Amino acid sequence: MAEVPSLMSLGMEAIKRQLLWGDDVLPDIYELPSHIFDSLVTELPPLALHKLEAEMPYKNWDDYECTDGCPEIGTKRGRSGNFSKAWKLLFKQRWPQLVDHPEPVNWQQIYWQTHLQNCLDEAAALASIPSFDGCIGKMKVSDNIMICIGCGGHLNHSIYSMLSYHFEQFGHYARFLRLPNVLCVAETCKLLRNSKLQSLALRWIRSKEHVDGLCQLLIQNIETLTSLEFIHCKLSSTFVNAICGCLEIKGKETHIIQNFSIRTSNFLENNAVSFPQSFVSFLSSGRSLCSLRFCDNNLDRYFAQMLFTILINASSSISTLDLSDNSIAGWLSNFNRGSSSRLPSSLGTFKSLQSLHELNLRGNNLHKYDVESLRNALFLMPNLEVLDLSDNPIEDEGIRCLIPYFVEAPERCSPLAVLNLEDCELSWNGVTQLLDTLSTLKRPLRSLTLADNGLGSSWIFGKVFGHIYY
16 A cells, blocks of 8 residues: 655645746745755755745845844754755765865855756767757757756656756856867857856867857856866967967956866977967966966977977966977977076076976976986976976986986975876986985975886885885
């Protein structure tokens, strides 16, 4: 015999249906006793919870003040926290693998942002079909996603199923999004017109059409966008010029981008004599720029030389420079002067180098002579904390070139704490010299990585440093 539903459960179901399908939220809901209201909040599906919170008489309970000596003021102030807990629970239930956000987090914002990304991923899969010629905004959101927000089962969810509805309702929650090339179109800009994007990751940008759509989106979010990433793209100088030109805030001759990254992509004119003018302006005038990454882009020494020359004279304060997995041997030949004190004054004031905290040169086919030049440049990086030279055939001679830097750096109060030397074709002799030098430092390294080198008996390393990986 089926269990007879309680009056409470029937009431809860009626409220859920009203929240999902009613034109107006019942005002009496907000007058429910605290324990019933709290129970309702924890049982509502996302769309119903969103409507309930959006229509609350007092959006911020902590700011609400009762002027008539109301005894319920403490209860009302606590309801904001109950909503936050409910959104966190809903997020964990739907995406248990993604719950890695540090507290405090606006779980409602994170929930709908992730929901919109799921919707965009579905739309991208359909738009990628060669025969597709429809409107992106009129695409139907799948039943699986609709069920997740509470519009499943026997309920008719046709009014909520269009992609445009989801962005009209939740687009203002979007801060970070990933977009493939098929969604870099004017119609996507319309969908995101209520968004204030802070971070944008682009994939497969390869044509003028993609760039035109992207530029429109960049201009639309120029006041809020601080992080921009390109993955698996093919970028001509014309494309780069157009993109960087859109990032400059008119009247200020600068931009607010903090993190700029191009990974696993190709520059179509890799051997160009100079960078596009807008790109040079982007690098040299970005006072907010703190992280710059060009990883696995088939870059050569000439690209690296031009980049380094621009950064030396830039007004930015870059903290992270990542040039890993390219082939830039010889890029620092101008620094091969034997002494940092004899570096040419024409190279600039080195402001951006002085702010550098992390330098990643992994997998760049660097040799002994590159390390010798690098040593001279390192003296211009007084705040460097992390240096990664892994997967470069620098051999023992390269390590010996670095030893004078390790000896002199502590005298300059260098904070270097992490040194990665994996797969550098080192022998026990070279590493022994390095360890003998490092063991005399007043400020020892926090981490030294020596994996994949022919070192023989390596158990002795643990006696010298607390964190050595081999």
